[in-house]
Amino acid sequence: MVEQSVYDEFSNNLRGRLVRPGDKEYDESRSVYNGMIDRKPKCIAYCHNVADVITAVRFARKENFRPAIRGGGHNAAGLGVCDDGLVIDLSTINFTHVEPQEKTVRVGGGATWGDVDHATHAFGLATPSGIVSTTGVGGLTLGGGLGHLTRTYGLTIDNLLEADLVLADGSFVTANKDQNPDLFWAIRGGGGNFGVVTSFKFRLHEVSTVYAGPTFWEMDEAEEIMHWYREFILDAPNEINGFFAIQIIPPVPPFPEHLHNKTMCGVLWCYPGSLDKAEEVFEPIRKVGNIALDMVGPLPYPALQSMFDELYPAGLYSYWKADYLTQWSDEAIKKNIEYGSRIPTPLSGMHLYPVNGAAHEVGNDETAWSYRDANWVENIVGFDPDPANNKKITTWAREYWEEAVHPFTTGGAYVNFMMDEGEDRVRATYRDNYERLAKIKAKYDPDNFFSVNQNIKPFTNGSREKINQKESKLRTTNNR
Ligand SMILES: Cc1cc2nc3c(=O)[nH]c(=O)nc-3n(C[C@H](O)[C@H](O)[C@H](O)COP(=O)(O)OP(=O)(O)OC[C@H]3O[C@@H](n4cnc5c(N)ncnc54)[C@H](O)[C@@H]3O)c2cc1C
Structure with missing residues (x-):
């Protein structure tokens, strides 16, 4: 006491x-x-x-x-x-300091992406982040960070230049490619395991007005659209970002009334390339199937980033299940249509985020994020404002994942989309990087003081044996 x-x-x-x-x-x-x-x-x-x-x-x-x-x-x-x-x-450590000449921004460890986009947009600059502006810079960055600019400029961690941290013993350090490079490697994907990040420094890119927005198709065209999207996004130029979704159309403007509350499939596009070329780039996309709703056009980047803020406010009840995918097989597509057609509540849905393009230009062992060979992260999101629907969204997300996602996965999941899923899932996620992470954890946080995270256990003498056992168990499970 x-x-x-x-x-x-x-x-x-x-x-x-x-x-x-x-x-x-x-x-x-x-x-x-x-x-x-x-x-x-x-x-x-x-x-x-x-x-x-x-x-x-x-x-x-x-x-x-x-x-x-x-x-x-x-x-x-x-x-x-x-x-x-x-x-x-850390919510009040939310400062932002842009250096327009060197194209960098230094950001407080408790800032949100809305804070960052607001500050950098004034200079016509941006760094890759997520798709909802109220999300924290801290958690999103430390887990990897994927969103509307991933295919063009890589994951958020690929644009991280430096971080300041308070370690488990209360000491203060800087991590970058020259100072504490092992720690710098680990925090690029290893989550909040290594210390409290009090500031991040990111590289910025010239992104101001983007050509962006969703195109939606009726579900009876879903199979054709999903096959087309799969092939298209694997080969698309890096300037084209677009994540696939199955979603219920919200019954609010600017969505047309005749589509309200309808389950549809769509792609949310973001093209940060030259606006003069945008119409030409989207001409072939606009010929695919019968687009029921086309909302793609020029948009200030922060407007795209905050497009979903009002629909997804804090306090919603949510349950997610996710995995990495290297392929999206015909069978997986069929299963997705089956479960995607049964979205249980208006805000729930399926999102398939591409993690190829520029994100593939970094090797599996260059940062802690070990799935550079994956092409997508698939996330089944259960959301509802009413706790009476908790069981409904949880059951649907679990069943969808068990039948339509996990059988087709490479084994691990993106840590930022994971629930409390146990040690094996964390190991499967970091694969060959796990042991190196565990050793860095042992150096910077030997007592596992920071354990409220997707936890990496500090390496001990018995760890090698445990890792061997887990790896052999995982191989057996994945081979089934
Ligand atoms: C509506 C919504 C949309 C999202 N969209 C995306 C998306 O587009 N792309 C994407 O990649 N992810 C997305 N996410 C997932 C998001 O990346 C994770 O939920 C992430 O953990 C959120 O970070 P946070 O700082 O807000 O979370 P918190 O709940 O505050 O923290 C999450 C974890 O990060 C650690 N952490 C946070 N800040 C620090 C810090 N400064 N130093 C050390 N550790 C820290 C915490 O200890 C904790 O383990 C979304 C989440 C939501 C709810």
């Missing part, structure tokens, strides 16, 4: 607030994006600067509190909050 005076001292040493059970903002402070997550930490420290983060890490060590690091709080598995521990909240 920690005395009140210990909390008081901790609170006095922080520039930000310390929130505890009984405080009127406690329930709001412990909530994260996914409404299904209901965890009760012992306290939440709103860290305003690096000094606050160091204070929080030292407090957690001394009092033996398990820390959860919260960036944007978007993680579907709720990894930004924990039971009975300390939440290190």
Whole structure:
């Protein structure tokens, strides 16, 4: 039992607030994006600067509190909050500093992508990120980061130049290609396992007005469209980004009324190339099947990035299942149509994100993100505002994944789309990079202090044997 005076001292040493059970903002402070997550930490420290983060890490060590690091709080598995521990909240460390001449941006560890896009767009610049602007820079980057610019400029980690971290012993370090290069390698895909990132520095690209938006087709054309999309996106020039989706059309403007609440298949495009060439580039795409809705046109990049913010607000109940795919077989397509036609609630759906193009220009062992040979990440997303539908969305997502996704996968999943799925799934995700990650974890966090994440266990003398056993088990499972 920690005395009140210990909390008081901790609170006095922080520039930000310390929130505890009984405080009127406690329930709001412990909530994260996914409404299904209901965890009760012992306290939440709103860290305003690096000094606050160091204070929080030292407090957690001394009092033996398990820390959860919260960036944007978007993680579907709720990894930004924990039971009975300390939440290190970074939301007020959200500064952005653009260097237009060198085309870089330095960003606070708790910023959202909306903060970044807002700052960089003023200079006609952007860096690859996700598709919803309220998502945290921290979690998305550390897990890899895929979105509308992946095929053109790579994953978010491919554009990360440097990060500052507070480590498990409270020390402060910089990681880049010259300083602590092992740590720099590990944080590019290894998640929040290695320390609290207080700032990131990204490379920027000239992206301002993009030619973007969705095209939708009726489900009775889905098989033809999916076959076409599969071939098209594997060979498309890197300037063309487009993720495939099966989705229910929202009953709100700007969607036309005759399509409201209809399950349809579509592609959400983003072409950051020359606008003069855009119509010509999209001419053949517009001839595919009978497009029922074409909303593709010139759009400021931040408008594309925030297109879904209102439809997907914080507090929705959500459950996701995902995998990497190298191929999308005819059989997989048939199964996707079967399960995709049974979307249980208006906001649920299936997304197939391409991770080829520029993302393939980096090798499997050049960063911790070990699936450069995958062509897609498929994510089945169950979403609803009503908790009464939790079972419905969870059951559908699980069944869809079991029947239409997982039998066709290469074995692992993108850590940012995973729920709490156990150690084997984490190992399957990092494949040959796991042992190297475990050794770096042992160097920087030997006690596994940062464990509220897709956890990489520190390498110990018995680890090699355990890894061999797991690998042989995985080989057996994957061969079935
Ligand atoms: C609506 C929605 C849309 C999404 N779209 C995309 C997308 O387009 N592309 C994509 O790649 N992903 C996407 N995601 C997934 C997203 O990348 C993950 O949920 C990610 O974990 C969110 O990061 P966060 O900082 O908001 O999360 P949090 O819940 O705050 O944190 C998630 C994990 O990251 C760690 N972490 C966060 N910040 C830091 C930090 N500064 N230092 C150390 N560790 C940290 C935490 O400890 C935790 O383990 C989306 C998620 C949602 C809910």
